[in-house]
Amino acid sequence: MGYRIDNAQMNDILARLAEDYRIFAPAWDRQKKNVRFCHVTMVEQIVLDRQTDFSTKEIYYPISQVMMRFSTDHIEDEELTDDRGILIFARACDINALGRLDRIFYDNGNPDYYYARLREKVKLALIECTEGFENCFCVSLGTNKAENYAMAVRFEEGSVLVKADDEDLAVYFSGEEEPFEPEFVQENRKRLTVPDINKENLRTIGKSEYWQQFDERCIGCGGCNTVCPTCSCFDTTDILMGEDSLEGERRRIWSSCMIPTFTETAGGTRFRKSQGENMRFKVFHKFYDFKARFGEAHMCVGCGRCDMRCPKDISFFDTVNDLNKEIPEQNND
Ligand code: SF4
Numbered sequence: 001m002g003y004r005i006d007n008a009q010m011n012d013i014l015a016r017l018a019e020d021y022r023i024f025a026p027a028w029d030r031q032k033k034n035v036r037f038c039h040v041t042m043v044e045q046i047v048l049d050r051q052t053d054f055s056t057k058e059i060y061y062p063i064s065q066v067m068m069r070f071s072t073d074h075i076e077d078e079e080l081t082d083d084r085g086i087l088i089f090a091r092a093c094d095i096n097a098l099g100r101l102d103r104i105f106y107d108n109g110n111p112d113y114y115y116a117r118l119r120e121k122v123k124l125a126l127i128e129c130t131e132g133f134e135n136c137f138c139v140s141l142g143t144n145k146a147e148n149y150a151m152a153v154r155f156e157e158g159s160v161l162v163k164a165d166d167e168d169l170a171v172y173f174s175g176e177e178e179p180f181e182p183e184f185v186q187e188n189r190k191r192l193t194v195p196d197i198n199k200e201n202l203r204t205i206g207k208s209e210y211w212q213q214f215d216e217r218c219i220g221c222g223g224c225n226t227v228c229p230t231c232s233c234f235d236t237t238d239i240l241m242g243e244d245s246l247e248g249e250r251r252r253i254w255s256s257c258m259i260p261t262f263t264e265t266a267g268g269t270r271f272r273k274s275q276g277e278n279m280r281f282k283v284f285h286k287f288y289d290f291k292a293r294f295g296e297a298h299m300c301v302g303c304g305r306c307d308m309r310c311p312k313d314i315s316f317f318d319t320v321n322d323l324n325k326e327i328p329e330q331n332n333d
């Protein structure tokens with residue numbers, strides 16, 4: 001069962017929810033001049049007619065996060081400043097992407113404390129998505145559908161259909177009952193043939209000249225990683241308060257496998273020396289390593305944001321799709 005709630009009523013509900021939750025949804029960030037997951041207080045702020053430039057990950061895995069503060073004689077964890085939960089209105093692809101990050105941060109040894117303490121606050125409100133956007137290829141990856149959500153919404157002209165299964169959220173909703181089950185996009189404009197990269201052909205594909213095209217084309221800006229909801233690499237950096245200071249803070253800051261220095265170690269050795277090698281790593285990570293490690297699905301959820309972001313018009317979709325042509329050729333060698 002669901003409810004039909006007019007926008008004015010829904011805004012009242014959002015105001016009540018905001019006492020217990022920080023609420024995020026796709027909205028215009030006027031300062032940064034893009035659509036991202038912003039704090040919202042009203043239905044009218046929510047942007048539905050274009051895809052967000054950034055994903056939900058910056059909410060529970062911030063781009064720059066203080067982990068601890070230190071001085072000569074003590075270390076102190078950075079406390080979270082807001083006790084409220086986090087409610088995120090997001091589409092199925094981003095809900096699935098959160099599941100991918102969960103695998104990475106929870107299931108690689110000990111759960112990651114800094115991720116977990118924000119992640120555990122998150123409740124997801126599924127935004128029904130039946131059309132998709134220009135660059136989406138979620139259907140090819142099965143990420144067009146999601147089940148792991150606390151409530152679902154369909155935004156219509158002047159009103160919202162809501163289904164709130166989560167008992168913590170259900171108490172906020174009442175009114176005119178109307179059956180509502182969210183529907184999911186069935187076909188995208190782009191259809192990906194997922195390349196069959198496996199243990200047997202991995203080495204051969206890795207040695208292909210295919211990757212060399214990116215040596216010149218890719219400028220290693222890392223923008224594709226920044227917008228990706230499933231990229232999780234970070235650096236940790238100690239920042240001292242002054243030149244002679246022994247007081248400071250340890251931060252973790254997003255990193256990127258596409259920046260040229262990503263694999264550089266002390267002494268200057270670089271394990272991946274070209275942008276072609278970096279692209280090969282990224283494709284293998286998204287379409288082989290993750291599934292080999294966790295066994296359920298590929299890491300990429302087909303949101304297409306990396307294609308929107310790339311300043312050199314490199315399409316990750318095309319890169320992965322075209323790789324299919326290389327596989328039989330390589331196998332026939
Ligand atoms: S389409 Fe690009 S941005 Fe989206 S999940 Fe896949 S690799 Fe990441």
Ligand code: SF4
Nearest residue numbers: 218219221222224310
């Ligand atoms: S956004 Fe484009 S140019 Fe920048 S690192 Fe990614 S593929 Fe290379």
